Amino acid sequence: MSISTTVKAIQDIMRIDEGVDGDAQRISQLTWMLFLKIFDDREMEAELFEDDYISAMPEGLRWRDWAANDEGMTGETLLDFVNTKLFKSLKNLDLSTSNNPKSRILKEAFEDGFNFMKNGTLIRQVINKINEIDFNNSQDKHLFGEIYEKILKDLQNAGNAGEYYTPRAVTQFMVNMIKPQLGERILDPACGTGGFLTCALNHLRKQVKTVEEREKLSHLIMGVEKKPLPHLLCITNLLLHEIDAPKVGRDNTLANPLRNYQPSDKVEVILTNPPFGGKEEDGIEGGFPKAYQTKETADLFLVLIIHLLEVGRRGGIVLPDGTLFGEGVKTRIKEKLLSECNLHTIVRLPNGVFNPYTSIKTNLLFFTKGESTKNIWFYEHPYPPGYKSYSKTKPIKIEEFAAEKAWWNNREENEFAWCVSIEEIKANGYNLDIKNPYQ
Incomplete structure (x- = not known):
């Protein structure tokens, strides 16, 4: 399946969700989810080369902790986790207690972020589609360029x-x-x-x-x-x-x-x-x-x-x-x-x-x-x-x-x-x- 087809499949799932209204919100939703997957993939690669690597992501919020298992949490449990745990924790990261520059990146990325989806089962379906891409695989890594261009084209169509x-x-x-x-x-x-x-x-x-x-x-x-x-x-x-x-x-x-x-x-x-x-x-x-x-x-x-x-x-x-x-x-x-x-x-x-x-x-x-x-x-x-x-x-x-x-x-x-x-x-x-x- 091509990247363009994968992105379209994800956006088709989002169209079913009553909380997502229009292309701009679908793109915003897809972007924060891709960011977390890629952030975790990059951290996993760093862990292979740095014995004392410490994650900037708070305990339990790494993609692998809550999203990587296709049979993991779903429905209301997943929706509640995303809204009350994931977003709330990242928006309120205390930068005064961290010397890790990645902590600032996480906080800034989610300060004005928002989960538009209201159906936890559909969120799980989107997550499982994203999990088909391994951003530590050199071929899949290059494919992000295609995703990026597809998102930009969709942004153009959204008119903003x-x-x-x-x-x-x-x-x-x-x-x-x-x-x-x-x-x-x-x-x-x-x-x-x-x-x-x-x-x-x-x-x-x-x-x-x-x-x-x-x-x-x-x-x-x-x-x-x-x-x-x-x-x-x-x-x-x-x-x-x-x-x-x-x-x-x-x-x-x-x-x-x-x-x-x-x-x-x-x-x-x-x-x-x-x-x-x-x-x-x-x-x-x-x-x-x-x-x-x-x-x-x-x-x-x-x-x-x-x-x-x-x-x-x-x-x-x-x-x-x-x-x-x-x-x-x-x-x-x-x-x-x-x-x-x-x-x-x-x-x-x-x-x-x-x-x-x-x-x-x-x-x-x-x-x-x-x-x-x-x-x-x-x-x-x-x-x-x-x-x-x-x-x-x-x-x-x-x-x-x-x-x-x-x-x-x-x-x-x-x-x-x-x-x-x-x-x-x-x-x-x-x-x-x-x-x-x-x-």
């Missing part, structure tokens, strides 16, 4: 994934161009389900040559996500990528005033696709210098990223067209970016890259902090032959970026690429929405 889904081709291209190096700390301050983090992790893994270097990886990948479902998906994904204590916090990065960040908080690489079109709640903008105060989420993230990058280090960010041509505070933010960073490249993506949840045109900005911008290269990404737009069935593919990659280190103007001087940009009021002169 636009703010935490970036097409794989886009994350891959940006990581390829930023080229993170082993030893560099990589941050995504709006990490969603972890697309940039896992892609960067895979990139770094190719550089690993020793056990010590492999162990360093878990300290290099960092993220923050404020919404519970994408946060849990991100943690689960990183666990499967053998990061046993992911450094991914549940928080709104923008809520921490800039003045509170210490030099030790600065990083070498930032890769992110912050939510665009969103507004922050009252008071958040007060943590930023007055000249850059705005409620627009994407604009505040750009200011934050400039602040958090170390001098001489690299950033890559996805931004909507509105940031490029916007005036007022947006102009001051762009002036800050161009004076404090070398914004060397803007890749302009066509309509439809983020279909089906938004038709807003987007741009990929690449910059290095610590030197001002002299010239900006623009590259207009074309549709493949025969395409008029992208869609769910025809998404953007990594192979399409071959032209940009070939041009990147040997830049010349052509029908898709052009260069604009900082003098021209200043004269134009810092408007970066510059059309292709060759089209």
